[in-house]
Amino acid sequence: MSFQAPLTIKKALERIDKRELLLPAIQREFVWSADDIELLFDSLMCDFPINSFLFWKVDNAENKNQYKYYQFLTKYIEYYHETADSFNTNGVNDFCAVLDGQQRLTALYLGLKGSYAYKKPYAHWDNLDNYPERKLYLDIWKKYKEYTEEEHKNIAEYDDEREYGFYFLTEQEFNNLGGSSRFFKVGDILTENTKMYPVS
Secondary structure (H helix, E strand, O other): OOOOOOEEHHHHHHHHHOOOEEEEOOOOOOOOOHHHHHHHHHHHHOOOOOOOOEEEEEOOHHHHHHOOEEOOOOEEEOOOEOOOOEEOOOOOOOEEEEEEOHHHHHHHHHHHOOEEEOOOOOOOOOOHHHOOOOEEEEEOOOOHHHOOHHHHHHOOOOOOOOOOOEEEEOHHHHHHOOHHHOEEEHHHHHHOOOOOOEEO
16 A cells, blocks of 8 residues: 555546546445535635545556446435446456545545435425435635624525535525525536646
């Protein structure tokens, strides 16, 4: 076992897209809530460490064929799509199996490139239309702790752990709350010439 050079978040997501990072069958399902993901991005903005990752390089046919592997979940839908699809590694190039860090890496992917859907309040659980797609946005007007009582009522309940206003919003919520004049779609940072945070 050895420590590797830090990997940027952007590079990690590219490796997920290329199936160079996979999940072994021993990993549990993704269990983070939208709030958990928002708080992870809040930690990154605060420059807090998000801990290290443990990868196992799978570079021989025996280990590729002996075990079952899964792709990362890229679009989460509560109740309907919470489990990633399996991936046939027979004949593929070498890859790394993620032994520790699945929840954080999946959360980063969903926030930057994927989507997160959960049920509307008081809606029936057995109708897929009640699970609108949500993208992650950052409030660029003000920090979370600068919100008025009215803003906490309209946007999110008060949470003293937050510093910044990261939210999973539907397109309608995004427009109703001020649209692009107030909120920045977090995934757009991948298309900008912006320094990415390192993953160590």
